[in-house]
Amino acid sequence: MVDAARDKHWISVYEDKAPDAVSWYQAEPEPSLMALKRLERASSSSIIDVGGGASNLVDALLEQGWDDITVLDIVAPALEVAKLRLGAKAAKVHWQVADITNWQPPRKYDVWHDRAVFHFLTEAEQREAYREALYIGLSKGGLVIMATFALDGPQKCSGLPVQRYDADGLARELGPQFRLIESWREKHVTPWGSGQEFNWCAFRLIS
Numbered sequence: 429m430v431d432a433a434r435d436k437h438w439i440s441v442y443e444d445k446a447p448d449a450v451s452w453y454q455a456e457p458e459p460s461l462m463a464l465k466r467l468e469r470a471s472s473s474s475i476i477d478v479g480g481g482a483s484n485l486v487d488a489l490l491e492q493g494w495d496d497i498t499v500l501d502i503v504a505p506a507l508e509v510a511k512l513r514l515g516a517k518a519a520k521v522h523w524q525v526a527d528i529t530n531w532q533p534p535r536k537y538d539v540w541h542d543r544a545v546f547h548f549l550t551e552a553e554q555r556e557a558y559r560e561a562l563y564i565g566l567s568k569g570g571l572v573i574m575a576t577f578a579l580d581g582p583q584k585c586s587g588l589p590v591q592r593y594d595a596d597g598l599a600r601e602l603g604p605q606f607r608l609i610e611s612w613r614e615k616h617v618t619p620w621g622s623g624q625e626f627n628w629c630a631f632r633l634i635s
C-alpha cells in the first residue's frame with residue numbers, strides 16, 4: 429500500500445467510525461497497564477505510545493500520575509479523538525503526528541509502547557526504519573512493550589495485511605541489542621465478540 433492510500437485508510441477509520449467500533453478497541457488497556465506494573469515502571473518514567481491512535485491508554489496513564497507521555501500516530505484525526513475525550517488534560521500530553529517508519533525521535537524515552545502497529549510493517553525496509561527510530565528513541569536500559577497478532581492470530585487488521593509473530597520471531601526482528609524479558613499471550617475480544625490472539629513481548633535495550 430502506498431503512503432497516500434495508507435494515510436487515507438487511517439483517516440477514514442478515525443473520521444467514519446465510532447472509537448469503540450474498531451476491532452482493537454479496549455475500554456480499559458489492561459494488558460499494557462499490567463505489564464507496566466509487573467515490570468515496575470514508575471510513573472516518573474517517560475513513555476511514548478507509538479501508533480497510539482485513540483487508545484484509552486493515555487487516559488489511564490494520566491490517571492496514574494505519569495507526566496511525560498507522548499502519543500504518536502500517523503494521522504491527526506486519530507489523536508483528535510483522544511484529545512477531545514481528554515479535554516483540558518490533553519494539554520499534559522505531547523502529541524506527535526508522524527509515520528514511525530519516517531520519524532527521527534528528537535529525544536529518548538524510557539518506555540516504548542506499541543500495540544498493534546509494528547505488525548502492519550510487512551516490508552523489510554519499513555521494519556528496518558522502525559528499528560532505527562526505536563533505537564534512537566529509547567534510553568539505554570529502556571523498555572519496549574510490543575503487542576502484535578500472534579502466529580495463530582488474524583491475517584488482517586483493519587482490513588490490512590499483517591505480519592504475525594511469536595516471541596522468538598519478534599526478538600529476531602528487533603535484533604541482539606534488545607533482550608527479551610518476558611512474553612505472554614492475550615485473547616483480545618473485539619467489540620463484536622470475536623477473539624484475536626495477540627503476542628505480547630517486553631524487551632530491554634541492552635547495548
Ligand SMILES: C[S@@+](CC[C@H](N)C(=O)[O-])C[C@H]1O[C@@H](n2cnc3c(N)ncnc32)[C@H](O)[C@@H]1O
Pocket residue numbers: 438452453454478479480481482483484500501502503506526527528529542543544545548585586
Ligand atoms: C490497530 S490501531 C491500534 C491503535 C492503538 N495502538 C490501540 O491499541 O488502540 C493501529 C494504529 O497505528 C496507526 N499507524 C499505522 N501505521 C502507522 C505508522 N506507520 N506510523 C505511526 N502510526 C501508524 C494507525 O493510525 C492506528 O491508530
